[in-house]
Amino acid sequence: MILWTILVGFVCLMLVYKAFQKLTCGICRSGAHMFGKVVVITGGNSGIGLETAKNLAERGAKVIIACRSVPRGEAAKDEIIRETGNKDVHCKRLDLASFKSIREFVADLEKTEKRLDVLINNAGAGGLGNTKTVDGNHIGMQVNYFGPFLLTKLCLPLLKSSAPSRIINVSSIMHKYAEMDFENLNMEKYWSDYLVYSNSKLYINLMTLELSKRLSGSGVTVNALHPGVASTNLFRNIKNGLIRGIVNFVLGFLYQTTWEASQTSIYLAVSPEVKDMSGLYFSDCRVKQPSKISRDEKIASQLWEETEKIISRSLKL
Ligand SMILES: NC(=O)c1ccc[n+]([C@@H]2O[C@H](COP(=O)([O-])OP(=O)(O)OC[C@H]3O[C@@H](n4cnc5c(N)ncnc54)[C@H](OP(=O)(O)O)[C@@H]3O)[C@@H](O)[C@H]2O)c1
Numbered sequence: 665m666i667l668w669t670i671l672v673g674f675v676c677l678m679l680v681y682k683a684f685q686k687l688t689c690g691i692c693r694s695g696a697h698m699f700g701k702v703v704v705i706t707g708g709n710s711g712i713g714l715e716t717a718k719n720l721a722e723r724g725a726k727v728i729i730a731c732r733s734v735p736r737g738e739a740a741k742d743e744i745i746r747e748t749g750n751k752d753v754h755c756k757r758l759d760l761a762s763f764k765s766i767r768e769f770v771a772d773l774e775k776t777e778k779r780l781d782v783l784i785n786n787a788g789a790g791g792l793g794n795t796k797t798v799d800g801n802h803i804g805m806q807v808n809y810f811g812p813f814l815l816t817k818l819c820l821p822l823l824k825s826s827a828p829s830r831i832i833n834v835s836s837i838m839h840k841y842a843e844m845d846f847e848n849l850n851m852e853k854y855w856s857d858y859l860v861y862s863n864s865k866l867y868i869n870l871m872t873l874e875l876s877k878r879l880s881g882s883g884v885t886v887n888a889l890h891p892g893v894a895s896t897n898l899f900r901n902i903k904n905g906l907i908r909g910i911v912n913f914v915l916g917f918l919y920q921t922t923w924e925a926s927q928t929s930i931y932l933a934v935s936p937e938v939k940d941m942s943g944l945y946f947s948d949c950r951v952k953q954p955s956k957i958s959r960d961e962k963i964a965s966q967l968w969e970e971t972e973k974i975i976s977r978s979l980k981l
Pocket residue numbers: 706707708709710711712713730731732733736758759760761785786787788789807834835836837890891892893894895896897898899
């Protein structure tokens with residue numbers, strides 16, 4: 665009887681939490697169209713990126729999904745075209761684990777596009793282990809931070825010439841569990857998958873803050889966001905199949921759908937009310953307060969300089 669009561673209580677608690685998630689989840693209400701706009705979405709072949717790409721294609725944008733796997737990217741492109749009726753959807757190869765790939769992607773983008781209105785740094789990964797990229801950086805740090813940093817820098821001329829334009833950085837609430845250590849930016853002193861993910865998301869927030877200052881007056885805005893929690897391929901690197909299944913089931917039941925988790929990215933890409941907002945952190949289509957370190961301008965500026973050094977050292981390898 666006691667066990668039964670505990671079970672019923674637990675299920676009720678879950679249902680209340682689910683209802684809370686549904687009621688507080690921010691939805692992009694803007695009906696703004698995107699005709700004539702060019703949008704790049706990294707990782708647009710899966711999860712939140714795919715949903716974001718579909719929405720922006722529906723609004724008439726030219727959508728370029730930047731994907732590390734061309735077959736997966738082409739399949740996603742076909743799905744977006746089929747579901748939205750917008751044929752101006754393209755897939756270009758981009759592997760954030762390779763600076764060469766990033767440079768080739770931007771060189772190609774500059775050849776094919778005269779403008780870039782929205783860059784969404786959406787791609788990200790967790791649980792990549794403790795290996796180094798061909799550029800000599802920690803794999804997780806490069807995919808989630810150094811890669812998007814370089815990509816954004818290389819895209820700036822196109823973004824500036826297309827102003828008003830927007831940069832959107834998909835961060836995570838996990839940034840709150842990061843440890844700021846300038847001696848360990850590349851995870852050479854100590855690491856864990858958890859720390860790599862949290863730190864890379866903190867650095868994305870700090871990059872957003874510093875870049876917003878550097879872009880002041882240029883007409884290019886940059887904001888970061890936590891999309892919410894959704895059951896996506898993000899958790900594919902959990903090796904134990906049972907744990908992976910449980911995580912996906914719990915997240916799928918308790919939290920957002922990928923459609924819901926894409927709403928804040930879409931909001932930042934299309935909504936007229938955020939056109940002059942920059943350097944901020946959003947969640948549920950609202951401005952939210954990120955961690956205290958994320959708001960530290962001195963740390964943001966120092967991190968920017970250290971990141972540039974790490975990237976230029978890698979480029980000389
Ligand atoms: N899902 C959540 O609960 C959650 C919560 C907070 C933040 N986020 C953030 O939301 C963003 C989207 O994640 P998601 O949940 O939609 O996961 P997802 O379904 O796994 O999508 C991640 C995308 O990133 C791409 N990617 C991974 N490594 C890459 C690389 N080296 N180069 C280029 N692209 C790469 C993936 O490509 P492949 O398909 O080829 O692997 C995929 O398209 C991520 O930045 C994630 O950190 C997610």
